Amino acid sequence: MNKFLFILSAFMLGICNLSAQITASGSVGYENPKYDGEQPSKDIIFYYKDNISGTLRCDLFGNYYTWSKYNIAKKEWEDFSTLQEIPVSEHGGYKVKVSDSRNPRAYNDSIHCWLIVPNLTIEATVDRADCFYIWLNASADHVPPVYYNPADHEPYSVSYVFNWETSTEIVIPDKQQSIRIEAPYENTTYSVSVVDKFDEELTSEVYYEAIAVKAEFRAEILKADIPHEVHDSILFASAPLDMRFFDESLGNIGCLFWEIKGLEKRDRNLLEVFTEARLEKVILTVRNNNCIDYECEDSISISINVMASLLEFPNAFTPNGDGINDEFRCVYRSLNKYQISIINRWGRVVYTSTDPSKGWDGNVNGKPAPPGVYFYFAEAEGHNKLENGQFETHKKRGNVHLIRGK
Numbered sequence: 001m002n003k004f005l006f007i008l009s010a011f012m013l014g015i016c017n018l019s020a021q022i023t024a025s026g027s028v029g030y031e032n033p034k035y036d037g038e039q040p041s042k043d044i045i046f047y048y049k050d051n052i053s054g055t056l057r058c059d060l061f062g063n064y065y066t067w068s069k070y071n072i073a074k075k076e077w078e079d080f081s082t083l084q085e086i087p088v089s090e091h092g093g094y095k096v097k098v099s100d101s102r103n104p105r106a107y108n109d110s111i112h113c114w115l116i117v118p119n120l121t122i123e124a125t126v127d128r129a130d131c132f133y134i135w136l137n138a139s140a141d142h143v144p145p146v147y148y149n150p151a152d153h154e155p156y157s158v159s160y161v162f163n164w165e166t167s168t169e170i171v172i173p174d175k176q177q178s179i180r181i182e183a184p185y186e187n188t189t190y191s192v193s194v195v196d197k198f199d200e201e202l203t204s205e206v207y208y209e210a211i212a213v214k215a216e217f218r219a220e221i222l223k224a225d226i227p228h229e230v231h232d233s234i235l236f237a238s239a240p241l242d243m244r245f246f247d248e249s250l251g252n253i254g255c256l257f258w259e260i261k262g263l264e265k266r267d268r269n270l271l272e273v274f275t276e277a278r279l280e281k282v283i284l285t286v287r288n289n290n291c292i293d294y295e296c297e298d299s300i301s302i303s304i305n306v307m308a309s310l311l312e313f314p315n316a317f318t319p320n321g322d323g324i325n326d327e328f329r330c331v332y333r334s335l336n337k338y339q340i341s342i343i344n345r346w347g348r349v350v351y352t353s354t355d356p357s358k359g360w361d362g363n364v365n366g367k368p369a370p371p372g373v374y375f376y377f378a379e380a381e382g383h384n385k386l387e388n389g390q391f392e393t394h395k396k397r398g399n400v401h402l403i404r405g406k
Contacts, residue, residue, distance in 0.1 A: 022096065022113050024088075026054025029197050032113070033156060035149045045147060045158070046336040047197040052115050057085040060109065062098035069094055075153045080311035091115050114147040116158060119197040128182060130214050131296035137178045138162050138192045138204065163193045182214035188205065213251030215286045215300040220244045225355045230333040234304045239334035239383045241274040241306060249298075253290035255280060259283040275306040275383040279335060301399040309334040309382030311356075311394040318402040319362030328400055329359025330378065337381035337393065342374050342400075350374065362402055372406045 022044060029047040032040035050170060058065055065084050070079035070093030077095050088094070097110040120140055140162075146155040164172040167189040172181060189212050223232065223244040231238040236346070246269045247256060254354040258265045259284050260272060274280055283301040287294040310333040317328040318384040328342070335356055342351040342360055350369060351360040362369050375398070382392040 021059040022094075022111055022114070023057050023059060024054060024113070025057075026114075027054070031197075033147060035151070035156065037152075038261070043114070043150070043167045045114045045116060045122050048115065048117045050117065050119075051118060052089055052091055054088060055085050056088050056094060056096075056113065058096045058098060058111075059275045060096075060098045061113065062100045064099045066097040067094065068097070070148065072148070075148075076159065077150075088115060088318075091117060093150075095150070102400075112150050116147070118197050120160075120194070120202060121246065122190045122192065122194055122202040122204045124190055124204040126190075126206055126208050127178070129208070129211065131298075132183055134178050134183050134208065135178065135180050136190055136192075136206070137193065138166065140177060156348065158197075160194045160196070165191050165193075167191075184208070185208050185212055185214055185252075186210050187252070210252055211252055211288050211295050212247060213286045213296050213298050214286050215284050215298040216248040216250060217284050217300065218246045218248055219282075219302060220246070228308060228329050228331050228359075230307070230331060231406065234302065237274065237304060238332075239275040239277065239309075239336075241308050243272050243274065243304070244270070245270040245284075247284065249284070249286045251286070251296070252288050253286045253292060253299075254289045255287040257285055257291070259285070274304055274306050275334075275336075277306050277382070277384045280304045280306065307333055308384065309336075309380070309392055309394065311335065311338075311378065311380045311396055313376065313396055313398060314400065315398065316403055317362070318403045319368070320405050327359030327361050328376075330356055330396075332380070333354045334382055334384075335394075336383050337359070338378070339380075340376060340378040343370065344369070344374055356380070362404075368404070369402060371402050373399050373401055375399050 024046040026048060027046040029048050030044050033043055033045055034040050065082055066079055067081040067086055068079045071078050093114050094111060095110055095112045123139040125137050125139060128136070129241045140160060146157050148155055160177070161175050162177050164174065166172065168184065168186065170184065173177065187208065189205055191203060191205040191209050192200055195201050218241065219234065222244060223231065229238050245258070249256065256266065256268060258270060260270070261280065281301050281303050283299055285297065285299040286391055287297045310331070313330040314328065317325050319326050322350065338356040339354050340352065341349055343349050350364045378396040380394040384392050
């Protein structure tokens with residue numbers, strides 16, 4: 001029998017430990033705070049719709065109750081009642097300590113609760129903005145705004161999940177009350193919604209007129225790919241280089257200008273021809289508002305490297321129709337004028353041309369020329385002027401072997 005009573009006492013003690021509970025009449029919702037950020041505690045936050053009115057009752061088993069109220073200024077608990085049930089009308093923190101002196105293993109425990117009237121309102125605002133970021137805030141008010149950890153008196157805010165959306169396709173994953181996001185390049189309406197502690201959704205919107213700008217352009221080379229012309233890209237270009245520039249900038253742009261060849265141009269799209277052998281930088285600058293009274297500016301540039309003129313010839317070719325070295329043609333770059341003559345061993349002219357992109361196919365009057373040694377005389381002029389005012393020139397003379405298979 002004694003053994004049975006001991007087991008029953010132990011069981012009841014376990015019930016007491018698990019049943020530590022406070023009920024609040026008049027409240028319309030509750031939750032357990034997470035002081036450590038992960039596991040909810042046994043303490044309770046009670047929410048009231050309009051005002052605090054009702055009672056707090058301790059349902060923990062015992063025969064001694066001590067109620068205390070939290071003094072925020074002093075960060076301490078002040079005793080005020082020994083009843084099991086007390087009337088309440090003020091927000092703040094309450095603690096009840098329960099004991100049972102009739103049991104040698106006296107149950108002695110305390111539980112804390114916080115009474116809060118959220119009175120949640122929400123208003124989306126743009127707190128501040130610059131050319132790179134904007135700071136959005138959802139003004140949400142509730143009284144009191146925080147509760148406290150009884151162990152270390154650290155304050156904690158009542159938590160809500162804020163869902164931010166935009167009138168554009170931009171997704172905002174941040175669920176905080178105040179957020180910082182990249183400044184948009186177009187006028188945007190931001191909306192925020194939150195579900196309060198009574199499962200009611202509140203929504204607010206704010207319109208933002210964009211000031212951020214981003215300079216972007218697309219460059220297009222208007223030049224066919226010609227075999228034997230040394231022209232890799234705008235970084236290793238052969239003159240003349242015709243290029244188009246298309247503005248693709250973002251934002252409310254009120255001012256746009258290009259800096260090119262030492263000049264400023266305000267056309268949105270440009271057509272330019274580069275002939276001088278040098279490194280040329282093309283810069284696009286955009287501003288919001290206008291060119292004088294502006295808040296945001298952005299620039300982007302590319303470098304165009306037009307190479308000096310070049311003229312070289314091979315010493316043999318094999319016009320056998322295999323697609324490899326079938327023509328005698330020059331390797332060239334950045335030529336303004338060109339002329340070549342090819343003669344046979346008897347001094348007869350077999351080929352002439354003023355186009356460096358074309359070559360001799362080894363035929364004379366539509367018939368294959370005999371294999372052997374031929375002589376060429378070529379002159380060319382580049383685009384750059386020398387110190388004496390004359391254009392750079394190239395003179396090439398030599399022999400070339402026309403080889404045909406047996």
